[in-house]
Amino acid sequence: MDEPSPASVTDIRATARWLVREGRGILAADERTTTLAKRFAAVGIPSTPESQRAYREMLFGAEGIGDSLSGVILFDETIHQSTAAGVPFPAQLAAQGVLPGVKVDGGAQPLAGFPGEAVTEGLDGLRQRLAGYRALGARFAKWRAVIAVDAELPTTGCMLANAHALARYAALCQEAGLVPIVEPEVLMDGSHTLERCSTVTESMLRTLFTSLAAQRVELEAMILKPNMVTSGKACVTQASTASVAQATVECLRRTVPAAVPGIAFLSGGQRPIQATEHLDAINRLGPHPWRVTFSFARALQEDALSVWQGHESNIDAARQAFLQRAVCNAAASDGAYTADLEAG
Numbered sequence: 001m002d003e004p005s006p007a008s009v010t011d012i013r014a015t016a017r018w019l020v021r022e023g024r025g026i027l028a029a030d031e032r033t034t035t036l037a038k039r040f041a042a043v044g045i046p047s048t049p050e051s052q053r054a055y056r057e058m059l060f061g062a063e064g065i066g067d068s069l070s071g072v073i074l075f076d077e078t079i080h081q082s083t084a085a086g087v088p089f090p091a092q093l094a095a096q097g098v099l100p101g102v103k104v105d106g107g108a109q110p111l112a113g114f115p116g117e118a119v120t121e122g123l124d125g126l127r128q129r130l131a132g133y134r135a136l137g138a139r140f141a142k143w144r145a146v147i148a149v150d151a152e153l154p155t156t157g158c159m160l161a162n163a164h165a166l167a168r169y170a171a172l173c174q175e176a177g178l179v180p181i182v183e184p185e186v187l188m189d190g191s192h193t194l195e196r197c198s199t200v201t202e203s204m205l206r207t208l209f210t211s212l213a214a215q216r217v218e219l220e221a222m223i224l225k226p227n228m229v230t231s232g233k234a235c236v237t238q239a240s241t242a243s244v245a246q247a248t249v250e251c252l253r254r255t256v257p258a259a260v261p262g263i264a265f266l267s268g269g270q271r272p273i274q275a276t277e278h279l280d281a282i283n284r285l286g287p288h289p290w291r292v293t294f295s296f297a298r299a300l301q302e303d304a305l306s307v308w309q310g311h312e313s314n315i316d317a318a319r320q321a322f323l324q325r326a327v328c329n330a331a332a333s334d335g336a337y338t339a340d341l342e343a344g
């Protein structure tokens with residue numbers, strides 16, 4: 001049976017299911033100007049408004065992305081931009097069979113009274129901004145909360161503040177006809193163990209789903225974008241792929257209601273192939289009550305960015321590198337990734 005086209009999927013429940021359907025995941029390309037400038041600097045690419053636009057055109061113009069991606073999360077500036085030929089990015093993506101979405105949070109700011117912790121801002125005026133994005137063609141949105149981990153952190157106050165903001169954002173999205181991607185990111189930064197990450201992630205997700213219920217968010221019309229349960233980047237003992245998969249599945253089964261149609265992981269600083277292997281191992285522990293896929297930024301883009309180098313002559317090779325990661329992750333979203341796929 002033919003798949004429904006994105007344009008024919010209109011209500012938010014169907015859109016959420018469409019975004020996490022079999023063999024597809026989401027590209028997060030919603031880096032703020034400053035974040036993308038840092039990514040460019042790391043590989044020696046000068047950052048200008050035009051180089052950032054051209055980079056996005058390189059990614060979104062890769063032929064066949066719709067075979068592995070269902071959606072792309074854009075930054076505010078990007079959703080207003082066009083290809084060099086004048087096609088607005090949302091229309092270019094739609095023509096590839098990919099739904100455009102947009103990051104609508106205002107970023108993490110220090111949380112008053114809680115040293116070392118942050119709360120994501122941006123609820124003021126959000127109703128009006130969402131209506132504007134819907135008119136530009138966005139079909140879903142994203143808001144990211146950042147949760148730092150050490151021996152004492154996070155505090156209950158920080159988790160409650162972020163969960164409340166995420167739930168208010170999600171309710172506003174649904175009112176505006178947009179599917180909310182709800183991203184409570186427990187950071188990999190630090191020397192914490194897998195067990196500590198599991199405890200914190202479980203606690204954050206419990207707090208989050210209590211807030212989502214309190215704000216009457218329709219679970220059937222949202223997507224959760226969590227971290228995987230991993231060792232901290234500086235932890236001396238790095239957990240195996242099997243342990244990451246086991247701990248992640250255990251944590252999500254304890255906390256995420258079956259009514260949620262899909263879980264789309266962030267990559268959080270994992271190496272690209274490692275993120276793919278983890279996603280695959282998680283899916284091999286299924287069946288799960290939800291679809292489990294990816295919404296990676298760095299783990300999808302890193303290879304393409306270093307091949308591109310800002311040169312037009314590298315566009316084809318960079319697109320190949322990008323498609324390769326998308327195809328491998330799409331396979332992992334079905335628990336069907338094998339190392340042979342890396343050969344292209």
Ligand code: 5MM
Nearest residue numbers: 028030031032035266267268296297298
């Ligand atoms: C693209 O990175 C997003 C954050 O960018 P800003 O710091 O500029 O807001 C981020 O929200 C991203 O969508 C997710 O964290 C997933 O990215 P990774 O790289 O962890 O897969």
